[in-house]
Amino acid sequence: MARVIVDVMLKPEILDAQGQAIARALPRLGFSGVSAVRQGKRFEVELDGPADEAALSDIRKMAETLLANTVIEDYRVTVEE
Amino acid sequence: MARVIVDVMLKPEILDAQGQAIARALPRLGFSGVSAVRQGKRFEVELDGPADEAALSDIRKMAETLLANTVIEDYRVTVEE
Amino acid sequence: MSERSERADRHSNVANAADGGGRVNPDVNLDTVKRAADTPDERQPYAELGMKRDEYDRVKEILGRRPTSSELAIYSVMWSEHCSYKSSKVHLRQFGTKAPQSDALLVGMGENAGVVDIGDGWAATFKIESHNHPSYVEPHQGAATGVGGIVRDIMSMGARPIAVMDALRFGGADQADTRRVLPGVVEGISHYGNCLGLPNIGGEVVFDPCYIGNPLVNALCVGLLRKDQIKLAIAPGAGNKVVLFGALTGPDGIGGASVLASATFEDESQAKRPSVQVGDPFMEKLLIECCLELYQADVVVGIQDLGAAGVSCATTELAAKGTGGMDVRLDLVPLRDPSLRPEEILMSESQERMMAVVAPDDIDAFMAICAKWDIPATVIGEVTDSGRLVMTWHGETIVDIPPGTAADEGPVYERPFHEPAGQAALNASSPADLPRPEDLRAALLQLLGSPNLASKEWVTSQYDRYVRGNTVLAQPADAGVLRISEAMPGAEETTRGIALATDGNGRYARLDPYAGAQLALAEAYRNVAVTGAVPLAVTNCLNFGSPEDPEVMWQFSEAVRGLADACKTLGVPVTGGNVSFYNQTGSTPIHPTPVVGVLGVIEDVAKRVRSGFTGTGEKVVLLGE
Amino acid sequence: MSAARVGVVTFPGTLDDQDAARAVRHAGGEAVPLWHADPDLKGVDAVFLPGGFSYGDYLRCGAISRFAPLMEELIPAARAGLPVLGTCNGFQILCEAHLLPGALMRNAGLHYVCRDQGIRVENTATPWTSDFTEGQEIVLPVKHGEGRYVADPATLAAIEAGGQVVFRYTGGNPNGSLNDIAGIRNEAGNIVGLMPHPEHAVEDLTGAPSTDGRAFFTSILKKLVNT
Ligand SMILES: Nc1ncnc2c1ncn2[C@@H]1O[C@H](COP(=O)(O)OP(=O)(O)O)[C@@H](O)[C@H]1O
Numbered sequence A, B: 001m002a003r004v005i006v007d008v009m010l011k012p013e014i015l016d017a018q019g020q021a022i023a024r025a026l027p028r029l030g031f032s033g034v035s036a037v038r039q040g041k042r043f044e045v046e047l048d049g050p051a052d053e054a055a056l057s058d059i060r061k062m063a064e065t066l067l068a069n070t071v072i073e074d075y076r077v078t079v080e081e
Numbered sequence C: 001m002s003e004r005s006e007r008a009d010r011h012s013n014v015a016n017a018a019d020g021g022g023r024v025n026p027d028v029n030l031d032t033v034k035r036a037a038d039t040p041d042e043r044q045p046y047a048e049l050g051m052k053r054d055e056y057d058r059v060k061e062i063l064g065r066r067p068t069s070s071e072l073a074i075y076s077v078m079w080s081e082h083c084s085y086k087s088s089k090v091h092l093r094q095f096g097t098k099a100p101q102s103d104a105l106l107v108g109m110g111e112n113a114g115v116v117d118i119g120d121g122w123a124a125t126f127k128i129e130s131h132n133h134p135s136y137v138e139p140h141q142g143a144a145t146g147v148g149g150i151v152r153d154i155m156s157m158g159a160r161p162i163a164v165m166d167a168l169r170f171g172g173a174d175q176a177d178t179r180r181v182l183p184g185v186v187e188g189i190s191h192y193g194n195c196l197g198l199p200n201i202g203g204e205v206v207f208d209p210c211y212i213g214n215p216l217v218n219a220l221c222v223g224l225l226r227k228d229q230i231k232l233a234i235a236p237g238a239g240n241k242v243v244l245f246g247a248l249t250g251p252d253g254i255g256g257a258s259v260l261a262s263a264t265f266e267d268e269s270q271a272k273r274p275s276v277q278v279g280d281p282f283m284e285k286l287l288i289e290c291c292l293e294l295y296q297a298d299v300v301v302g303i304q305d306l307g308a309a310g311v312s313c314a315t316t317e318l319a320a321k322g323t324g325g326m327d328v329r330l331d332l333v334p335l336r337d338p339s340l341r342p343e344e345i346l347m348s349e350s351q352e353r354m355m356a357v358v359a360p361d362d363i364d365a366f367m368a369i370c371a372k373w374d375i376p377a378t379v380i381g382e383v384t385d386s387g388r389l390v391m392t393w394h395g396e397t398i399v400d401i402p403p404g405t406a407a408d409e410g411p412v413y414e415r416p417f418h419e420p421a422g423q424a425a426l427n428a429s430s431p432a433d434l435p436r437p438e439d440l441r442a443a444l445l446q447l448l449g450s451p452n453l454a455s456k457e458w459v460t461s462q463y464d465r466y467v468r469g470n471t472v473l474a475q476p477a478d479a480g481v482l483r484i485s486e487a488m489p490g491a492e493e494t495t496r497g498i499a500l501a502t503d504g505n506g507r508y509a510r511l512d513p514y515a516g517a518q519l520a521l522a523e524a525y526r527n528v529a530v531t532g533a534v535p536l537a538v539t540n541c542l543n544f545g546s547p548e549d550p551e552v553m554w555q556f557s558e559a560v561r562g563l564a565d566a567c568k569t570l571g572v573p574v575t576g577g578n579v580s581f582y583n584q585t586g587s588t589p590i591h592p593t594p595v596v597g598v599l600g601v602i603e604d605v606a607k608r609v610r611s612g613f614t615g616t617g618e619k620v621v622l623l624g625e
Numbered sequence D: 001m002s003a004a005r006v007g008v009v010t011f012p013g014t015l016d017d018q019d020a021a022r023a024v025r026h027a028g029g030e031a032v033p034l035w036h037a038d039p040d041l042k043g044v045d046a047v048f049l050p051g052g053f054s055y056g057d058y059l060r061c062g063a064i065s066r067f068a069p070l071m072e073e074l075i076p077a078a079r080a081g082l083p084v085l086g087t088c089n090g091f092q093i094l095c096e097a098h099l100l101p102g103a104l105m106r107n108a109g110l111h112y113v114c115r116d117q118g119i120r121v122e123n124t125a126t127p128w129t130s131d132f133t134e135g136q137e138i139v140l141p142v143k144h145g146e147g148r149y150v151a152d153p154a155t156l157a158a159i160e161a162g163g164q165v166v167f168r169y170t171g172g173n174p175n176g177s178l179n180d181i182a183g184i185r186n187e188a189g190n191i192v193g194l195m196p197h198p199e200h201a202v203e204d205l206t207g208a209p210s211t212d213g214r215a216f217f218t219s220i221l222k223k224l225v226n227t
Helices: A017-028 A053-067 B017-028 B053-067 C003-010 C033-038 C053-063 C069-078 C089-097 C132-137 C139-155 C176-196 C256-260 C267-271 C281-296 C310-320 C342-347 C360-372 C403-407 C423-428 C440-448 C506-511 C513-529 C550-570 D017-026 D069-079 D089-096 D153-161 D214-225
Strands: A003-010 A034-047 A073-080 B003-010 B034-047 B073-079 C105-107 C114-119 C122-130 C160-170 C200-207 C216-226 C241-246 C302-305 C325-329 C353-358 C377-384 C389-393 C396-401 C471-473 C480-483 C497-503 C534-543 C574-580 C593-602 D005-010 D030-035 D046-049 D084-087 D103-105 D113-121 D137-144 D148-150 D165-170 D181-185 D191-194
Touching (some): A003 A053, A053 A073, B003 B053, B017 B034, C033 C396, C069 C342, C069 C396, C069 C403, C122 C139, C122 C497, C122 C534, C122 C593, C132 C216, C139 C216, C139 C281, C160 C176, C160 C593, C200 C480, C241 C360, C281 C360, C310 C325, C310 C342, C310 C403, C497 C513, C506 C513, C513 C593, C550 C593, D005 D017, D046 D069, D148 D181, D165 D191
Parallel strands (some): C325 C389, D084 D191
Antiparallel strands (some): A003 A034, C325 C377, C497 C593, C534 C593, D103 D148
């Protein structure tokens, strides 16, 4: 019944074309003061049971093999309170 | 120099084809105990200045008009510590 | 710095472009030409960069001193197998020496892509290239950037790209890694090509276990241009400006050209794996439209795309083919990551970049067109008649070389070759020795169910075959056909069309590389001919194992000999292509896989012939033996 | 009589603009190029928003384009009755600009799909569909990765009840659209958006194996000439 969040972002050295396109559009839309935008993915994973160590280790494996492409992306797992 | 996070998720009533495809694939990959997965977007917005009320109000407007399509998506703005 | 370069400062439309002063610049470690002369015995990592001892010694001989680290970066990428064709050159010469006389050939091998005359004042340029190793490491980005790279080659000839094709080889359809590689590769080609608005008019999908650790992703692009408007990669005219335009330079695939393209996937090389290149098809689409407008405005003297060896390749090749010299301020290269060192800038494989040579009077017009398309553009240097390529970094000279020695005078190897040990036994085993199937129905069903014969619609339905509205034939036809009257302004009067097909068969080539290469050509040639088009020219992508393996080298030399002989017999010249070596897992090479593309012209495209029966009562005739 | 003038918009990353212009010319109209950065509709009588990947389709398809200077002119003009047709990316832009209800999402199959698609014409009371007959079955190419039409239940019920569903997929839904919706119109009927590509189905020699797309262009030209 717990919810675990997996955030997946491109590694810093990888070109984030999406983020750049958004950042370039902002001034045109009247938003100033933003120096950079990076776009990534957010996964909300609902567990049947608690977010105990076994479940988290499973989720880390899931992030590593399925949710993130670790050649170009980093991920972070957090438990939502 | 602050970083603000905008999380954008589909509204609960909208079919999340990507999240469902992941949830369906999990048992095949040997993961059990997950009841649902939802996939959304995460934006990391770097500000030139501090994340004060004026900046946050700007970012909320940006989320409302650009980063999220409020016809199908909800968003949440948080300041990263 | 000279006054000249200060003027260059103002010629940039890039916000935050390096201004020569604002960048973090930990120059304590800067390896200048002066320092290189003063420290002749400093150990340099030439071996780690894929260079052999004697190659390194030759660089020292050329320069009369040890190279600076920036110079080493340039020579190591330019002399890599990928850029210098050092193992294949001696064989590829046959394509020239055996070439049939052809009036249609406007630009032959050696340029970014060959150009052929297709009549009525129009010309077509086409080329096929591999992106095999990157597609194994990261299937989506590897395949996507493969399409991006070949499209830029075509753009750099002065043409509008008008279609793409893709010839793919994967491991067995039921092998686990094929599940990872195939969808990613198809998605990468689909996303990049579709985003550019280039119809995909054909290709191949072949499964064979020999490709499981080394898939083949060969992408072809064809472009159209007026016969009198061919652009070349040259930099003539001292005083002309050198402009870098397109995406910013980041740490993409650093060392890729020498490490990725010439190493195998054995474990120790994984550690050296550089970050992969990531493509931005949106930027490339803008770059296409921007280049076409630049050509239209006639403000480009010479142009070169930035491929595997990035700035190193573009500067050395442009300078070598022009007046002979070039001054470059490397610190003016606009960066995505401000911490990049000069060596890294020289080796970066960031995508969607081009380099142009522009007359000083045309610079303002050039910059205005780039600004219209939102394309960052920066003057980074100037053509000289010094005969030297000189690069500075914040005022210090870090490169001073004769550009031709890097671009054209790389090492050439006559690698030893001999017939593979098992070749005779392999050929002795004949299908006649196999048991006859007892149940023909079961045999037929097995054939129909085999992935190599099954419908390829899962792949082709992910490609846009209609965009730009000129596709006359695409899947399921054996050759793609395009009309050209509406492909570019001014072509309205012509009724002509072009036809293209790619073919190859690694299993035939394994049994007999000489005949296998010829069969690939014959099939592509037939596929073009049956549409009603006259085959005019050939491109090829030669996918082989390691050239250091004499058995592979034999396969290679036989395949090239076979293809050159067949081209002579059929009367079609090879206009360009690509060699991809080191396609192997451990010491096991893939089947030798020459993939051949043929381009033909049809005088009245409305008369093209479709495949398939179109009505009852038609007579069926079998031609040939 | 001067030809009716149909504006064809080009954003950075638009791909089907030349096809759209060609289709307008084939039907006897004048195609007027409109550039995203010029806030000027050049006095056109109708506007075609063609397909493509404007701004690379980054963020969401059509999300960035709808803020283009040209759109600042187009949005009020469309609200005031200017006939506007958006195909594919153009449809996405119209939804993002809230000129049409609902949104277009990633195909349910999660892949880009290019195929010749059966479509039923459900509504001919628009300036773009008057040359069709209601219930007519046609074939047009679809080619998109994000064409799944969605709307909340109330909106969906309202557009169904109000005759705002203009096209439905037949013979298999390519993307999982709700109610097989392929195209819709606004309440007034002057704005139409659809995922399929009429501009790729106007010639015998090229494009899809049908010329069913022609009726879009003959419809609008008749309408413009007669008013
Ligand atoms: N990778 C690909 N990209 C584009 N088109 C392809 C690809 N693979 C196959 N096709 C096209 O699909 C059709 C069927 O291919 P295939 O089954 O290999 O036909 P054949 O056996 O007649 O060569 C052909 O038109 C071919 O060009």
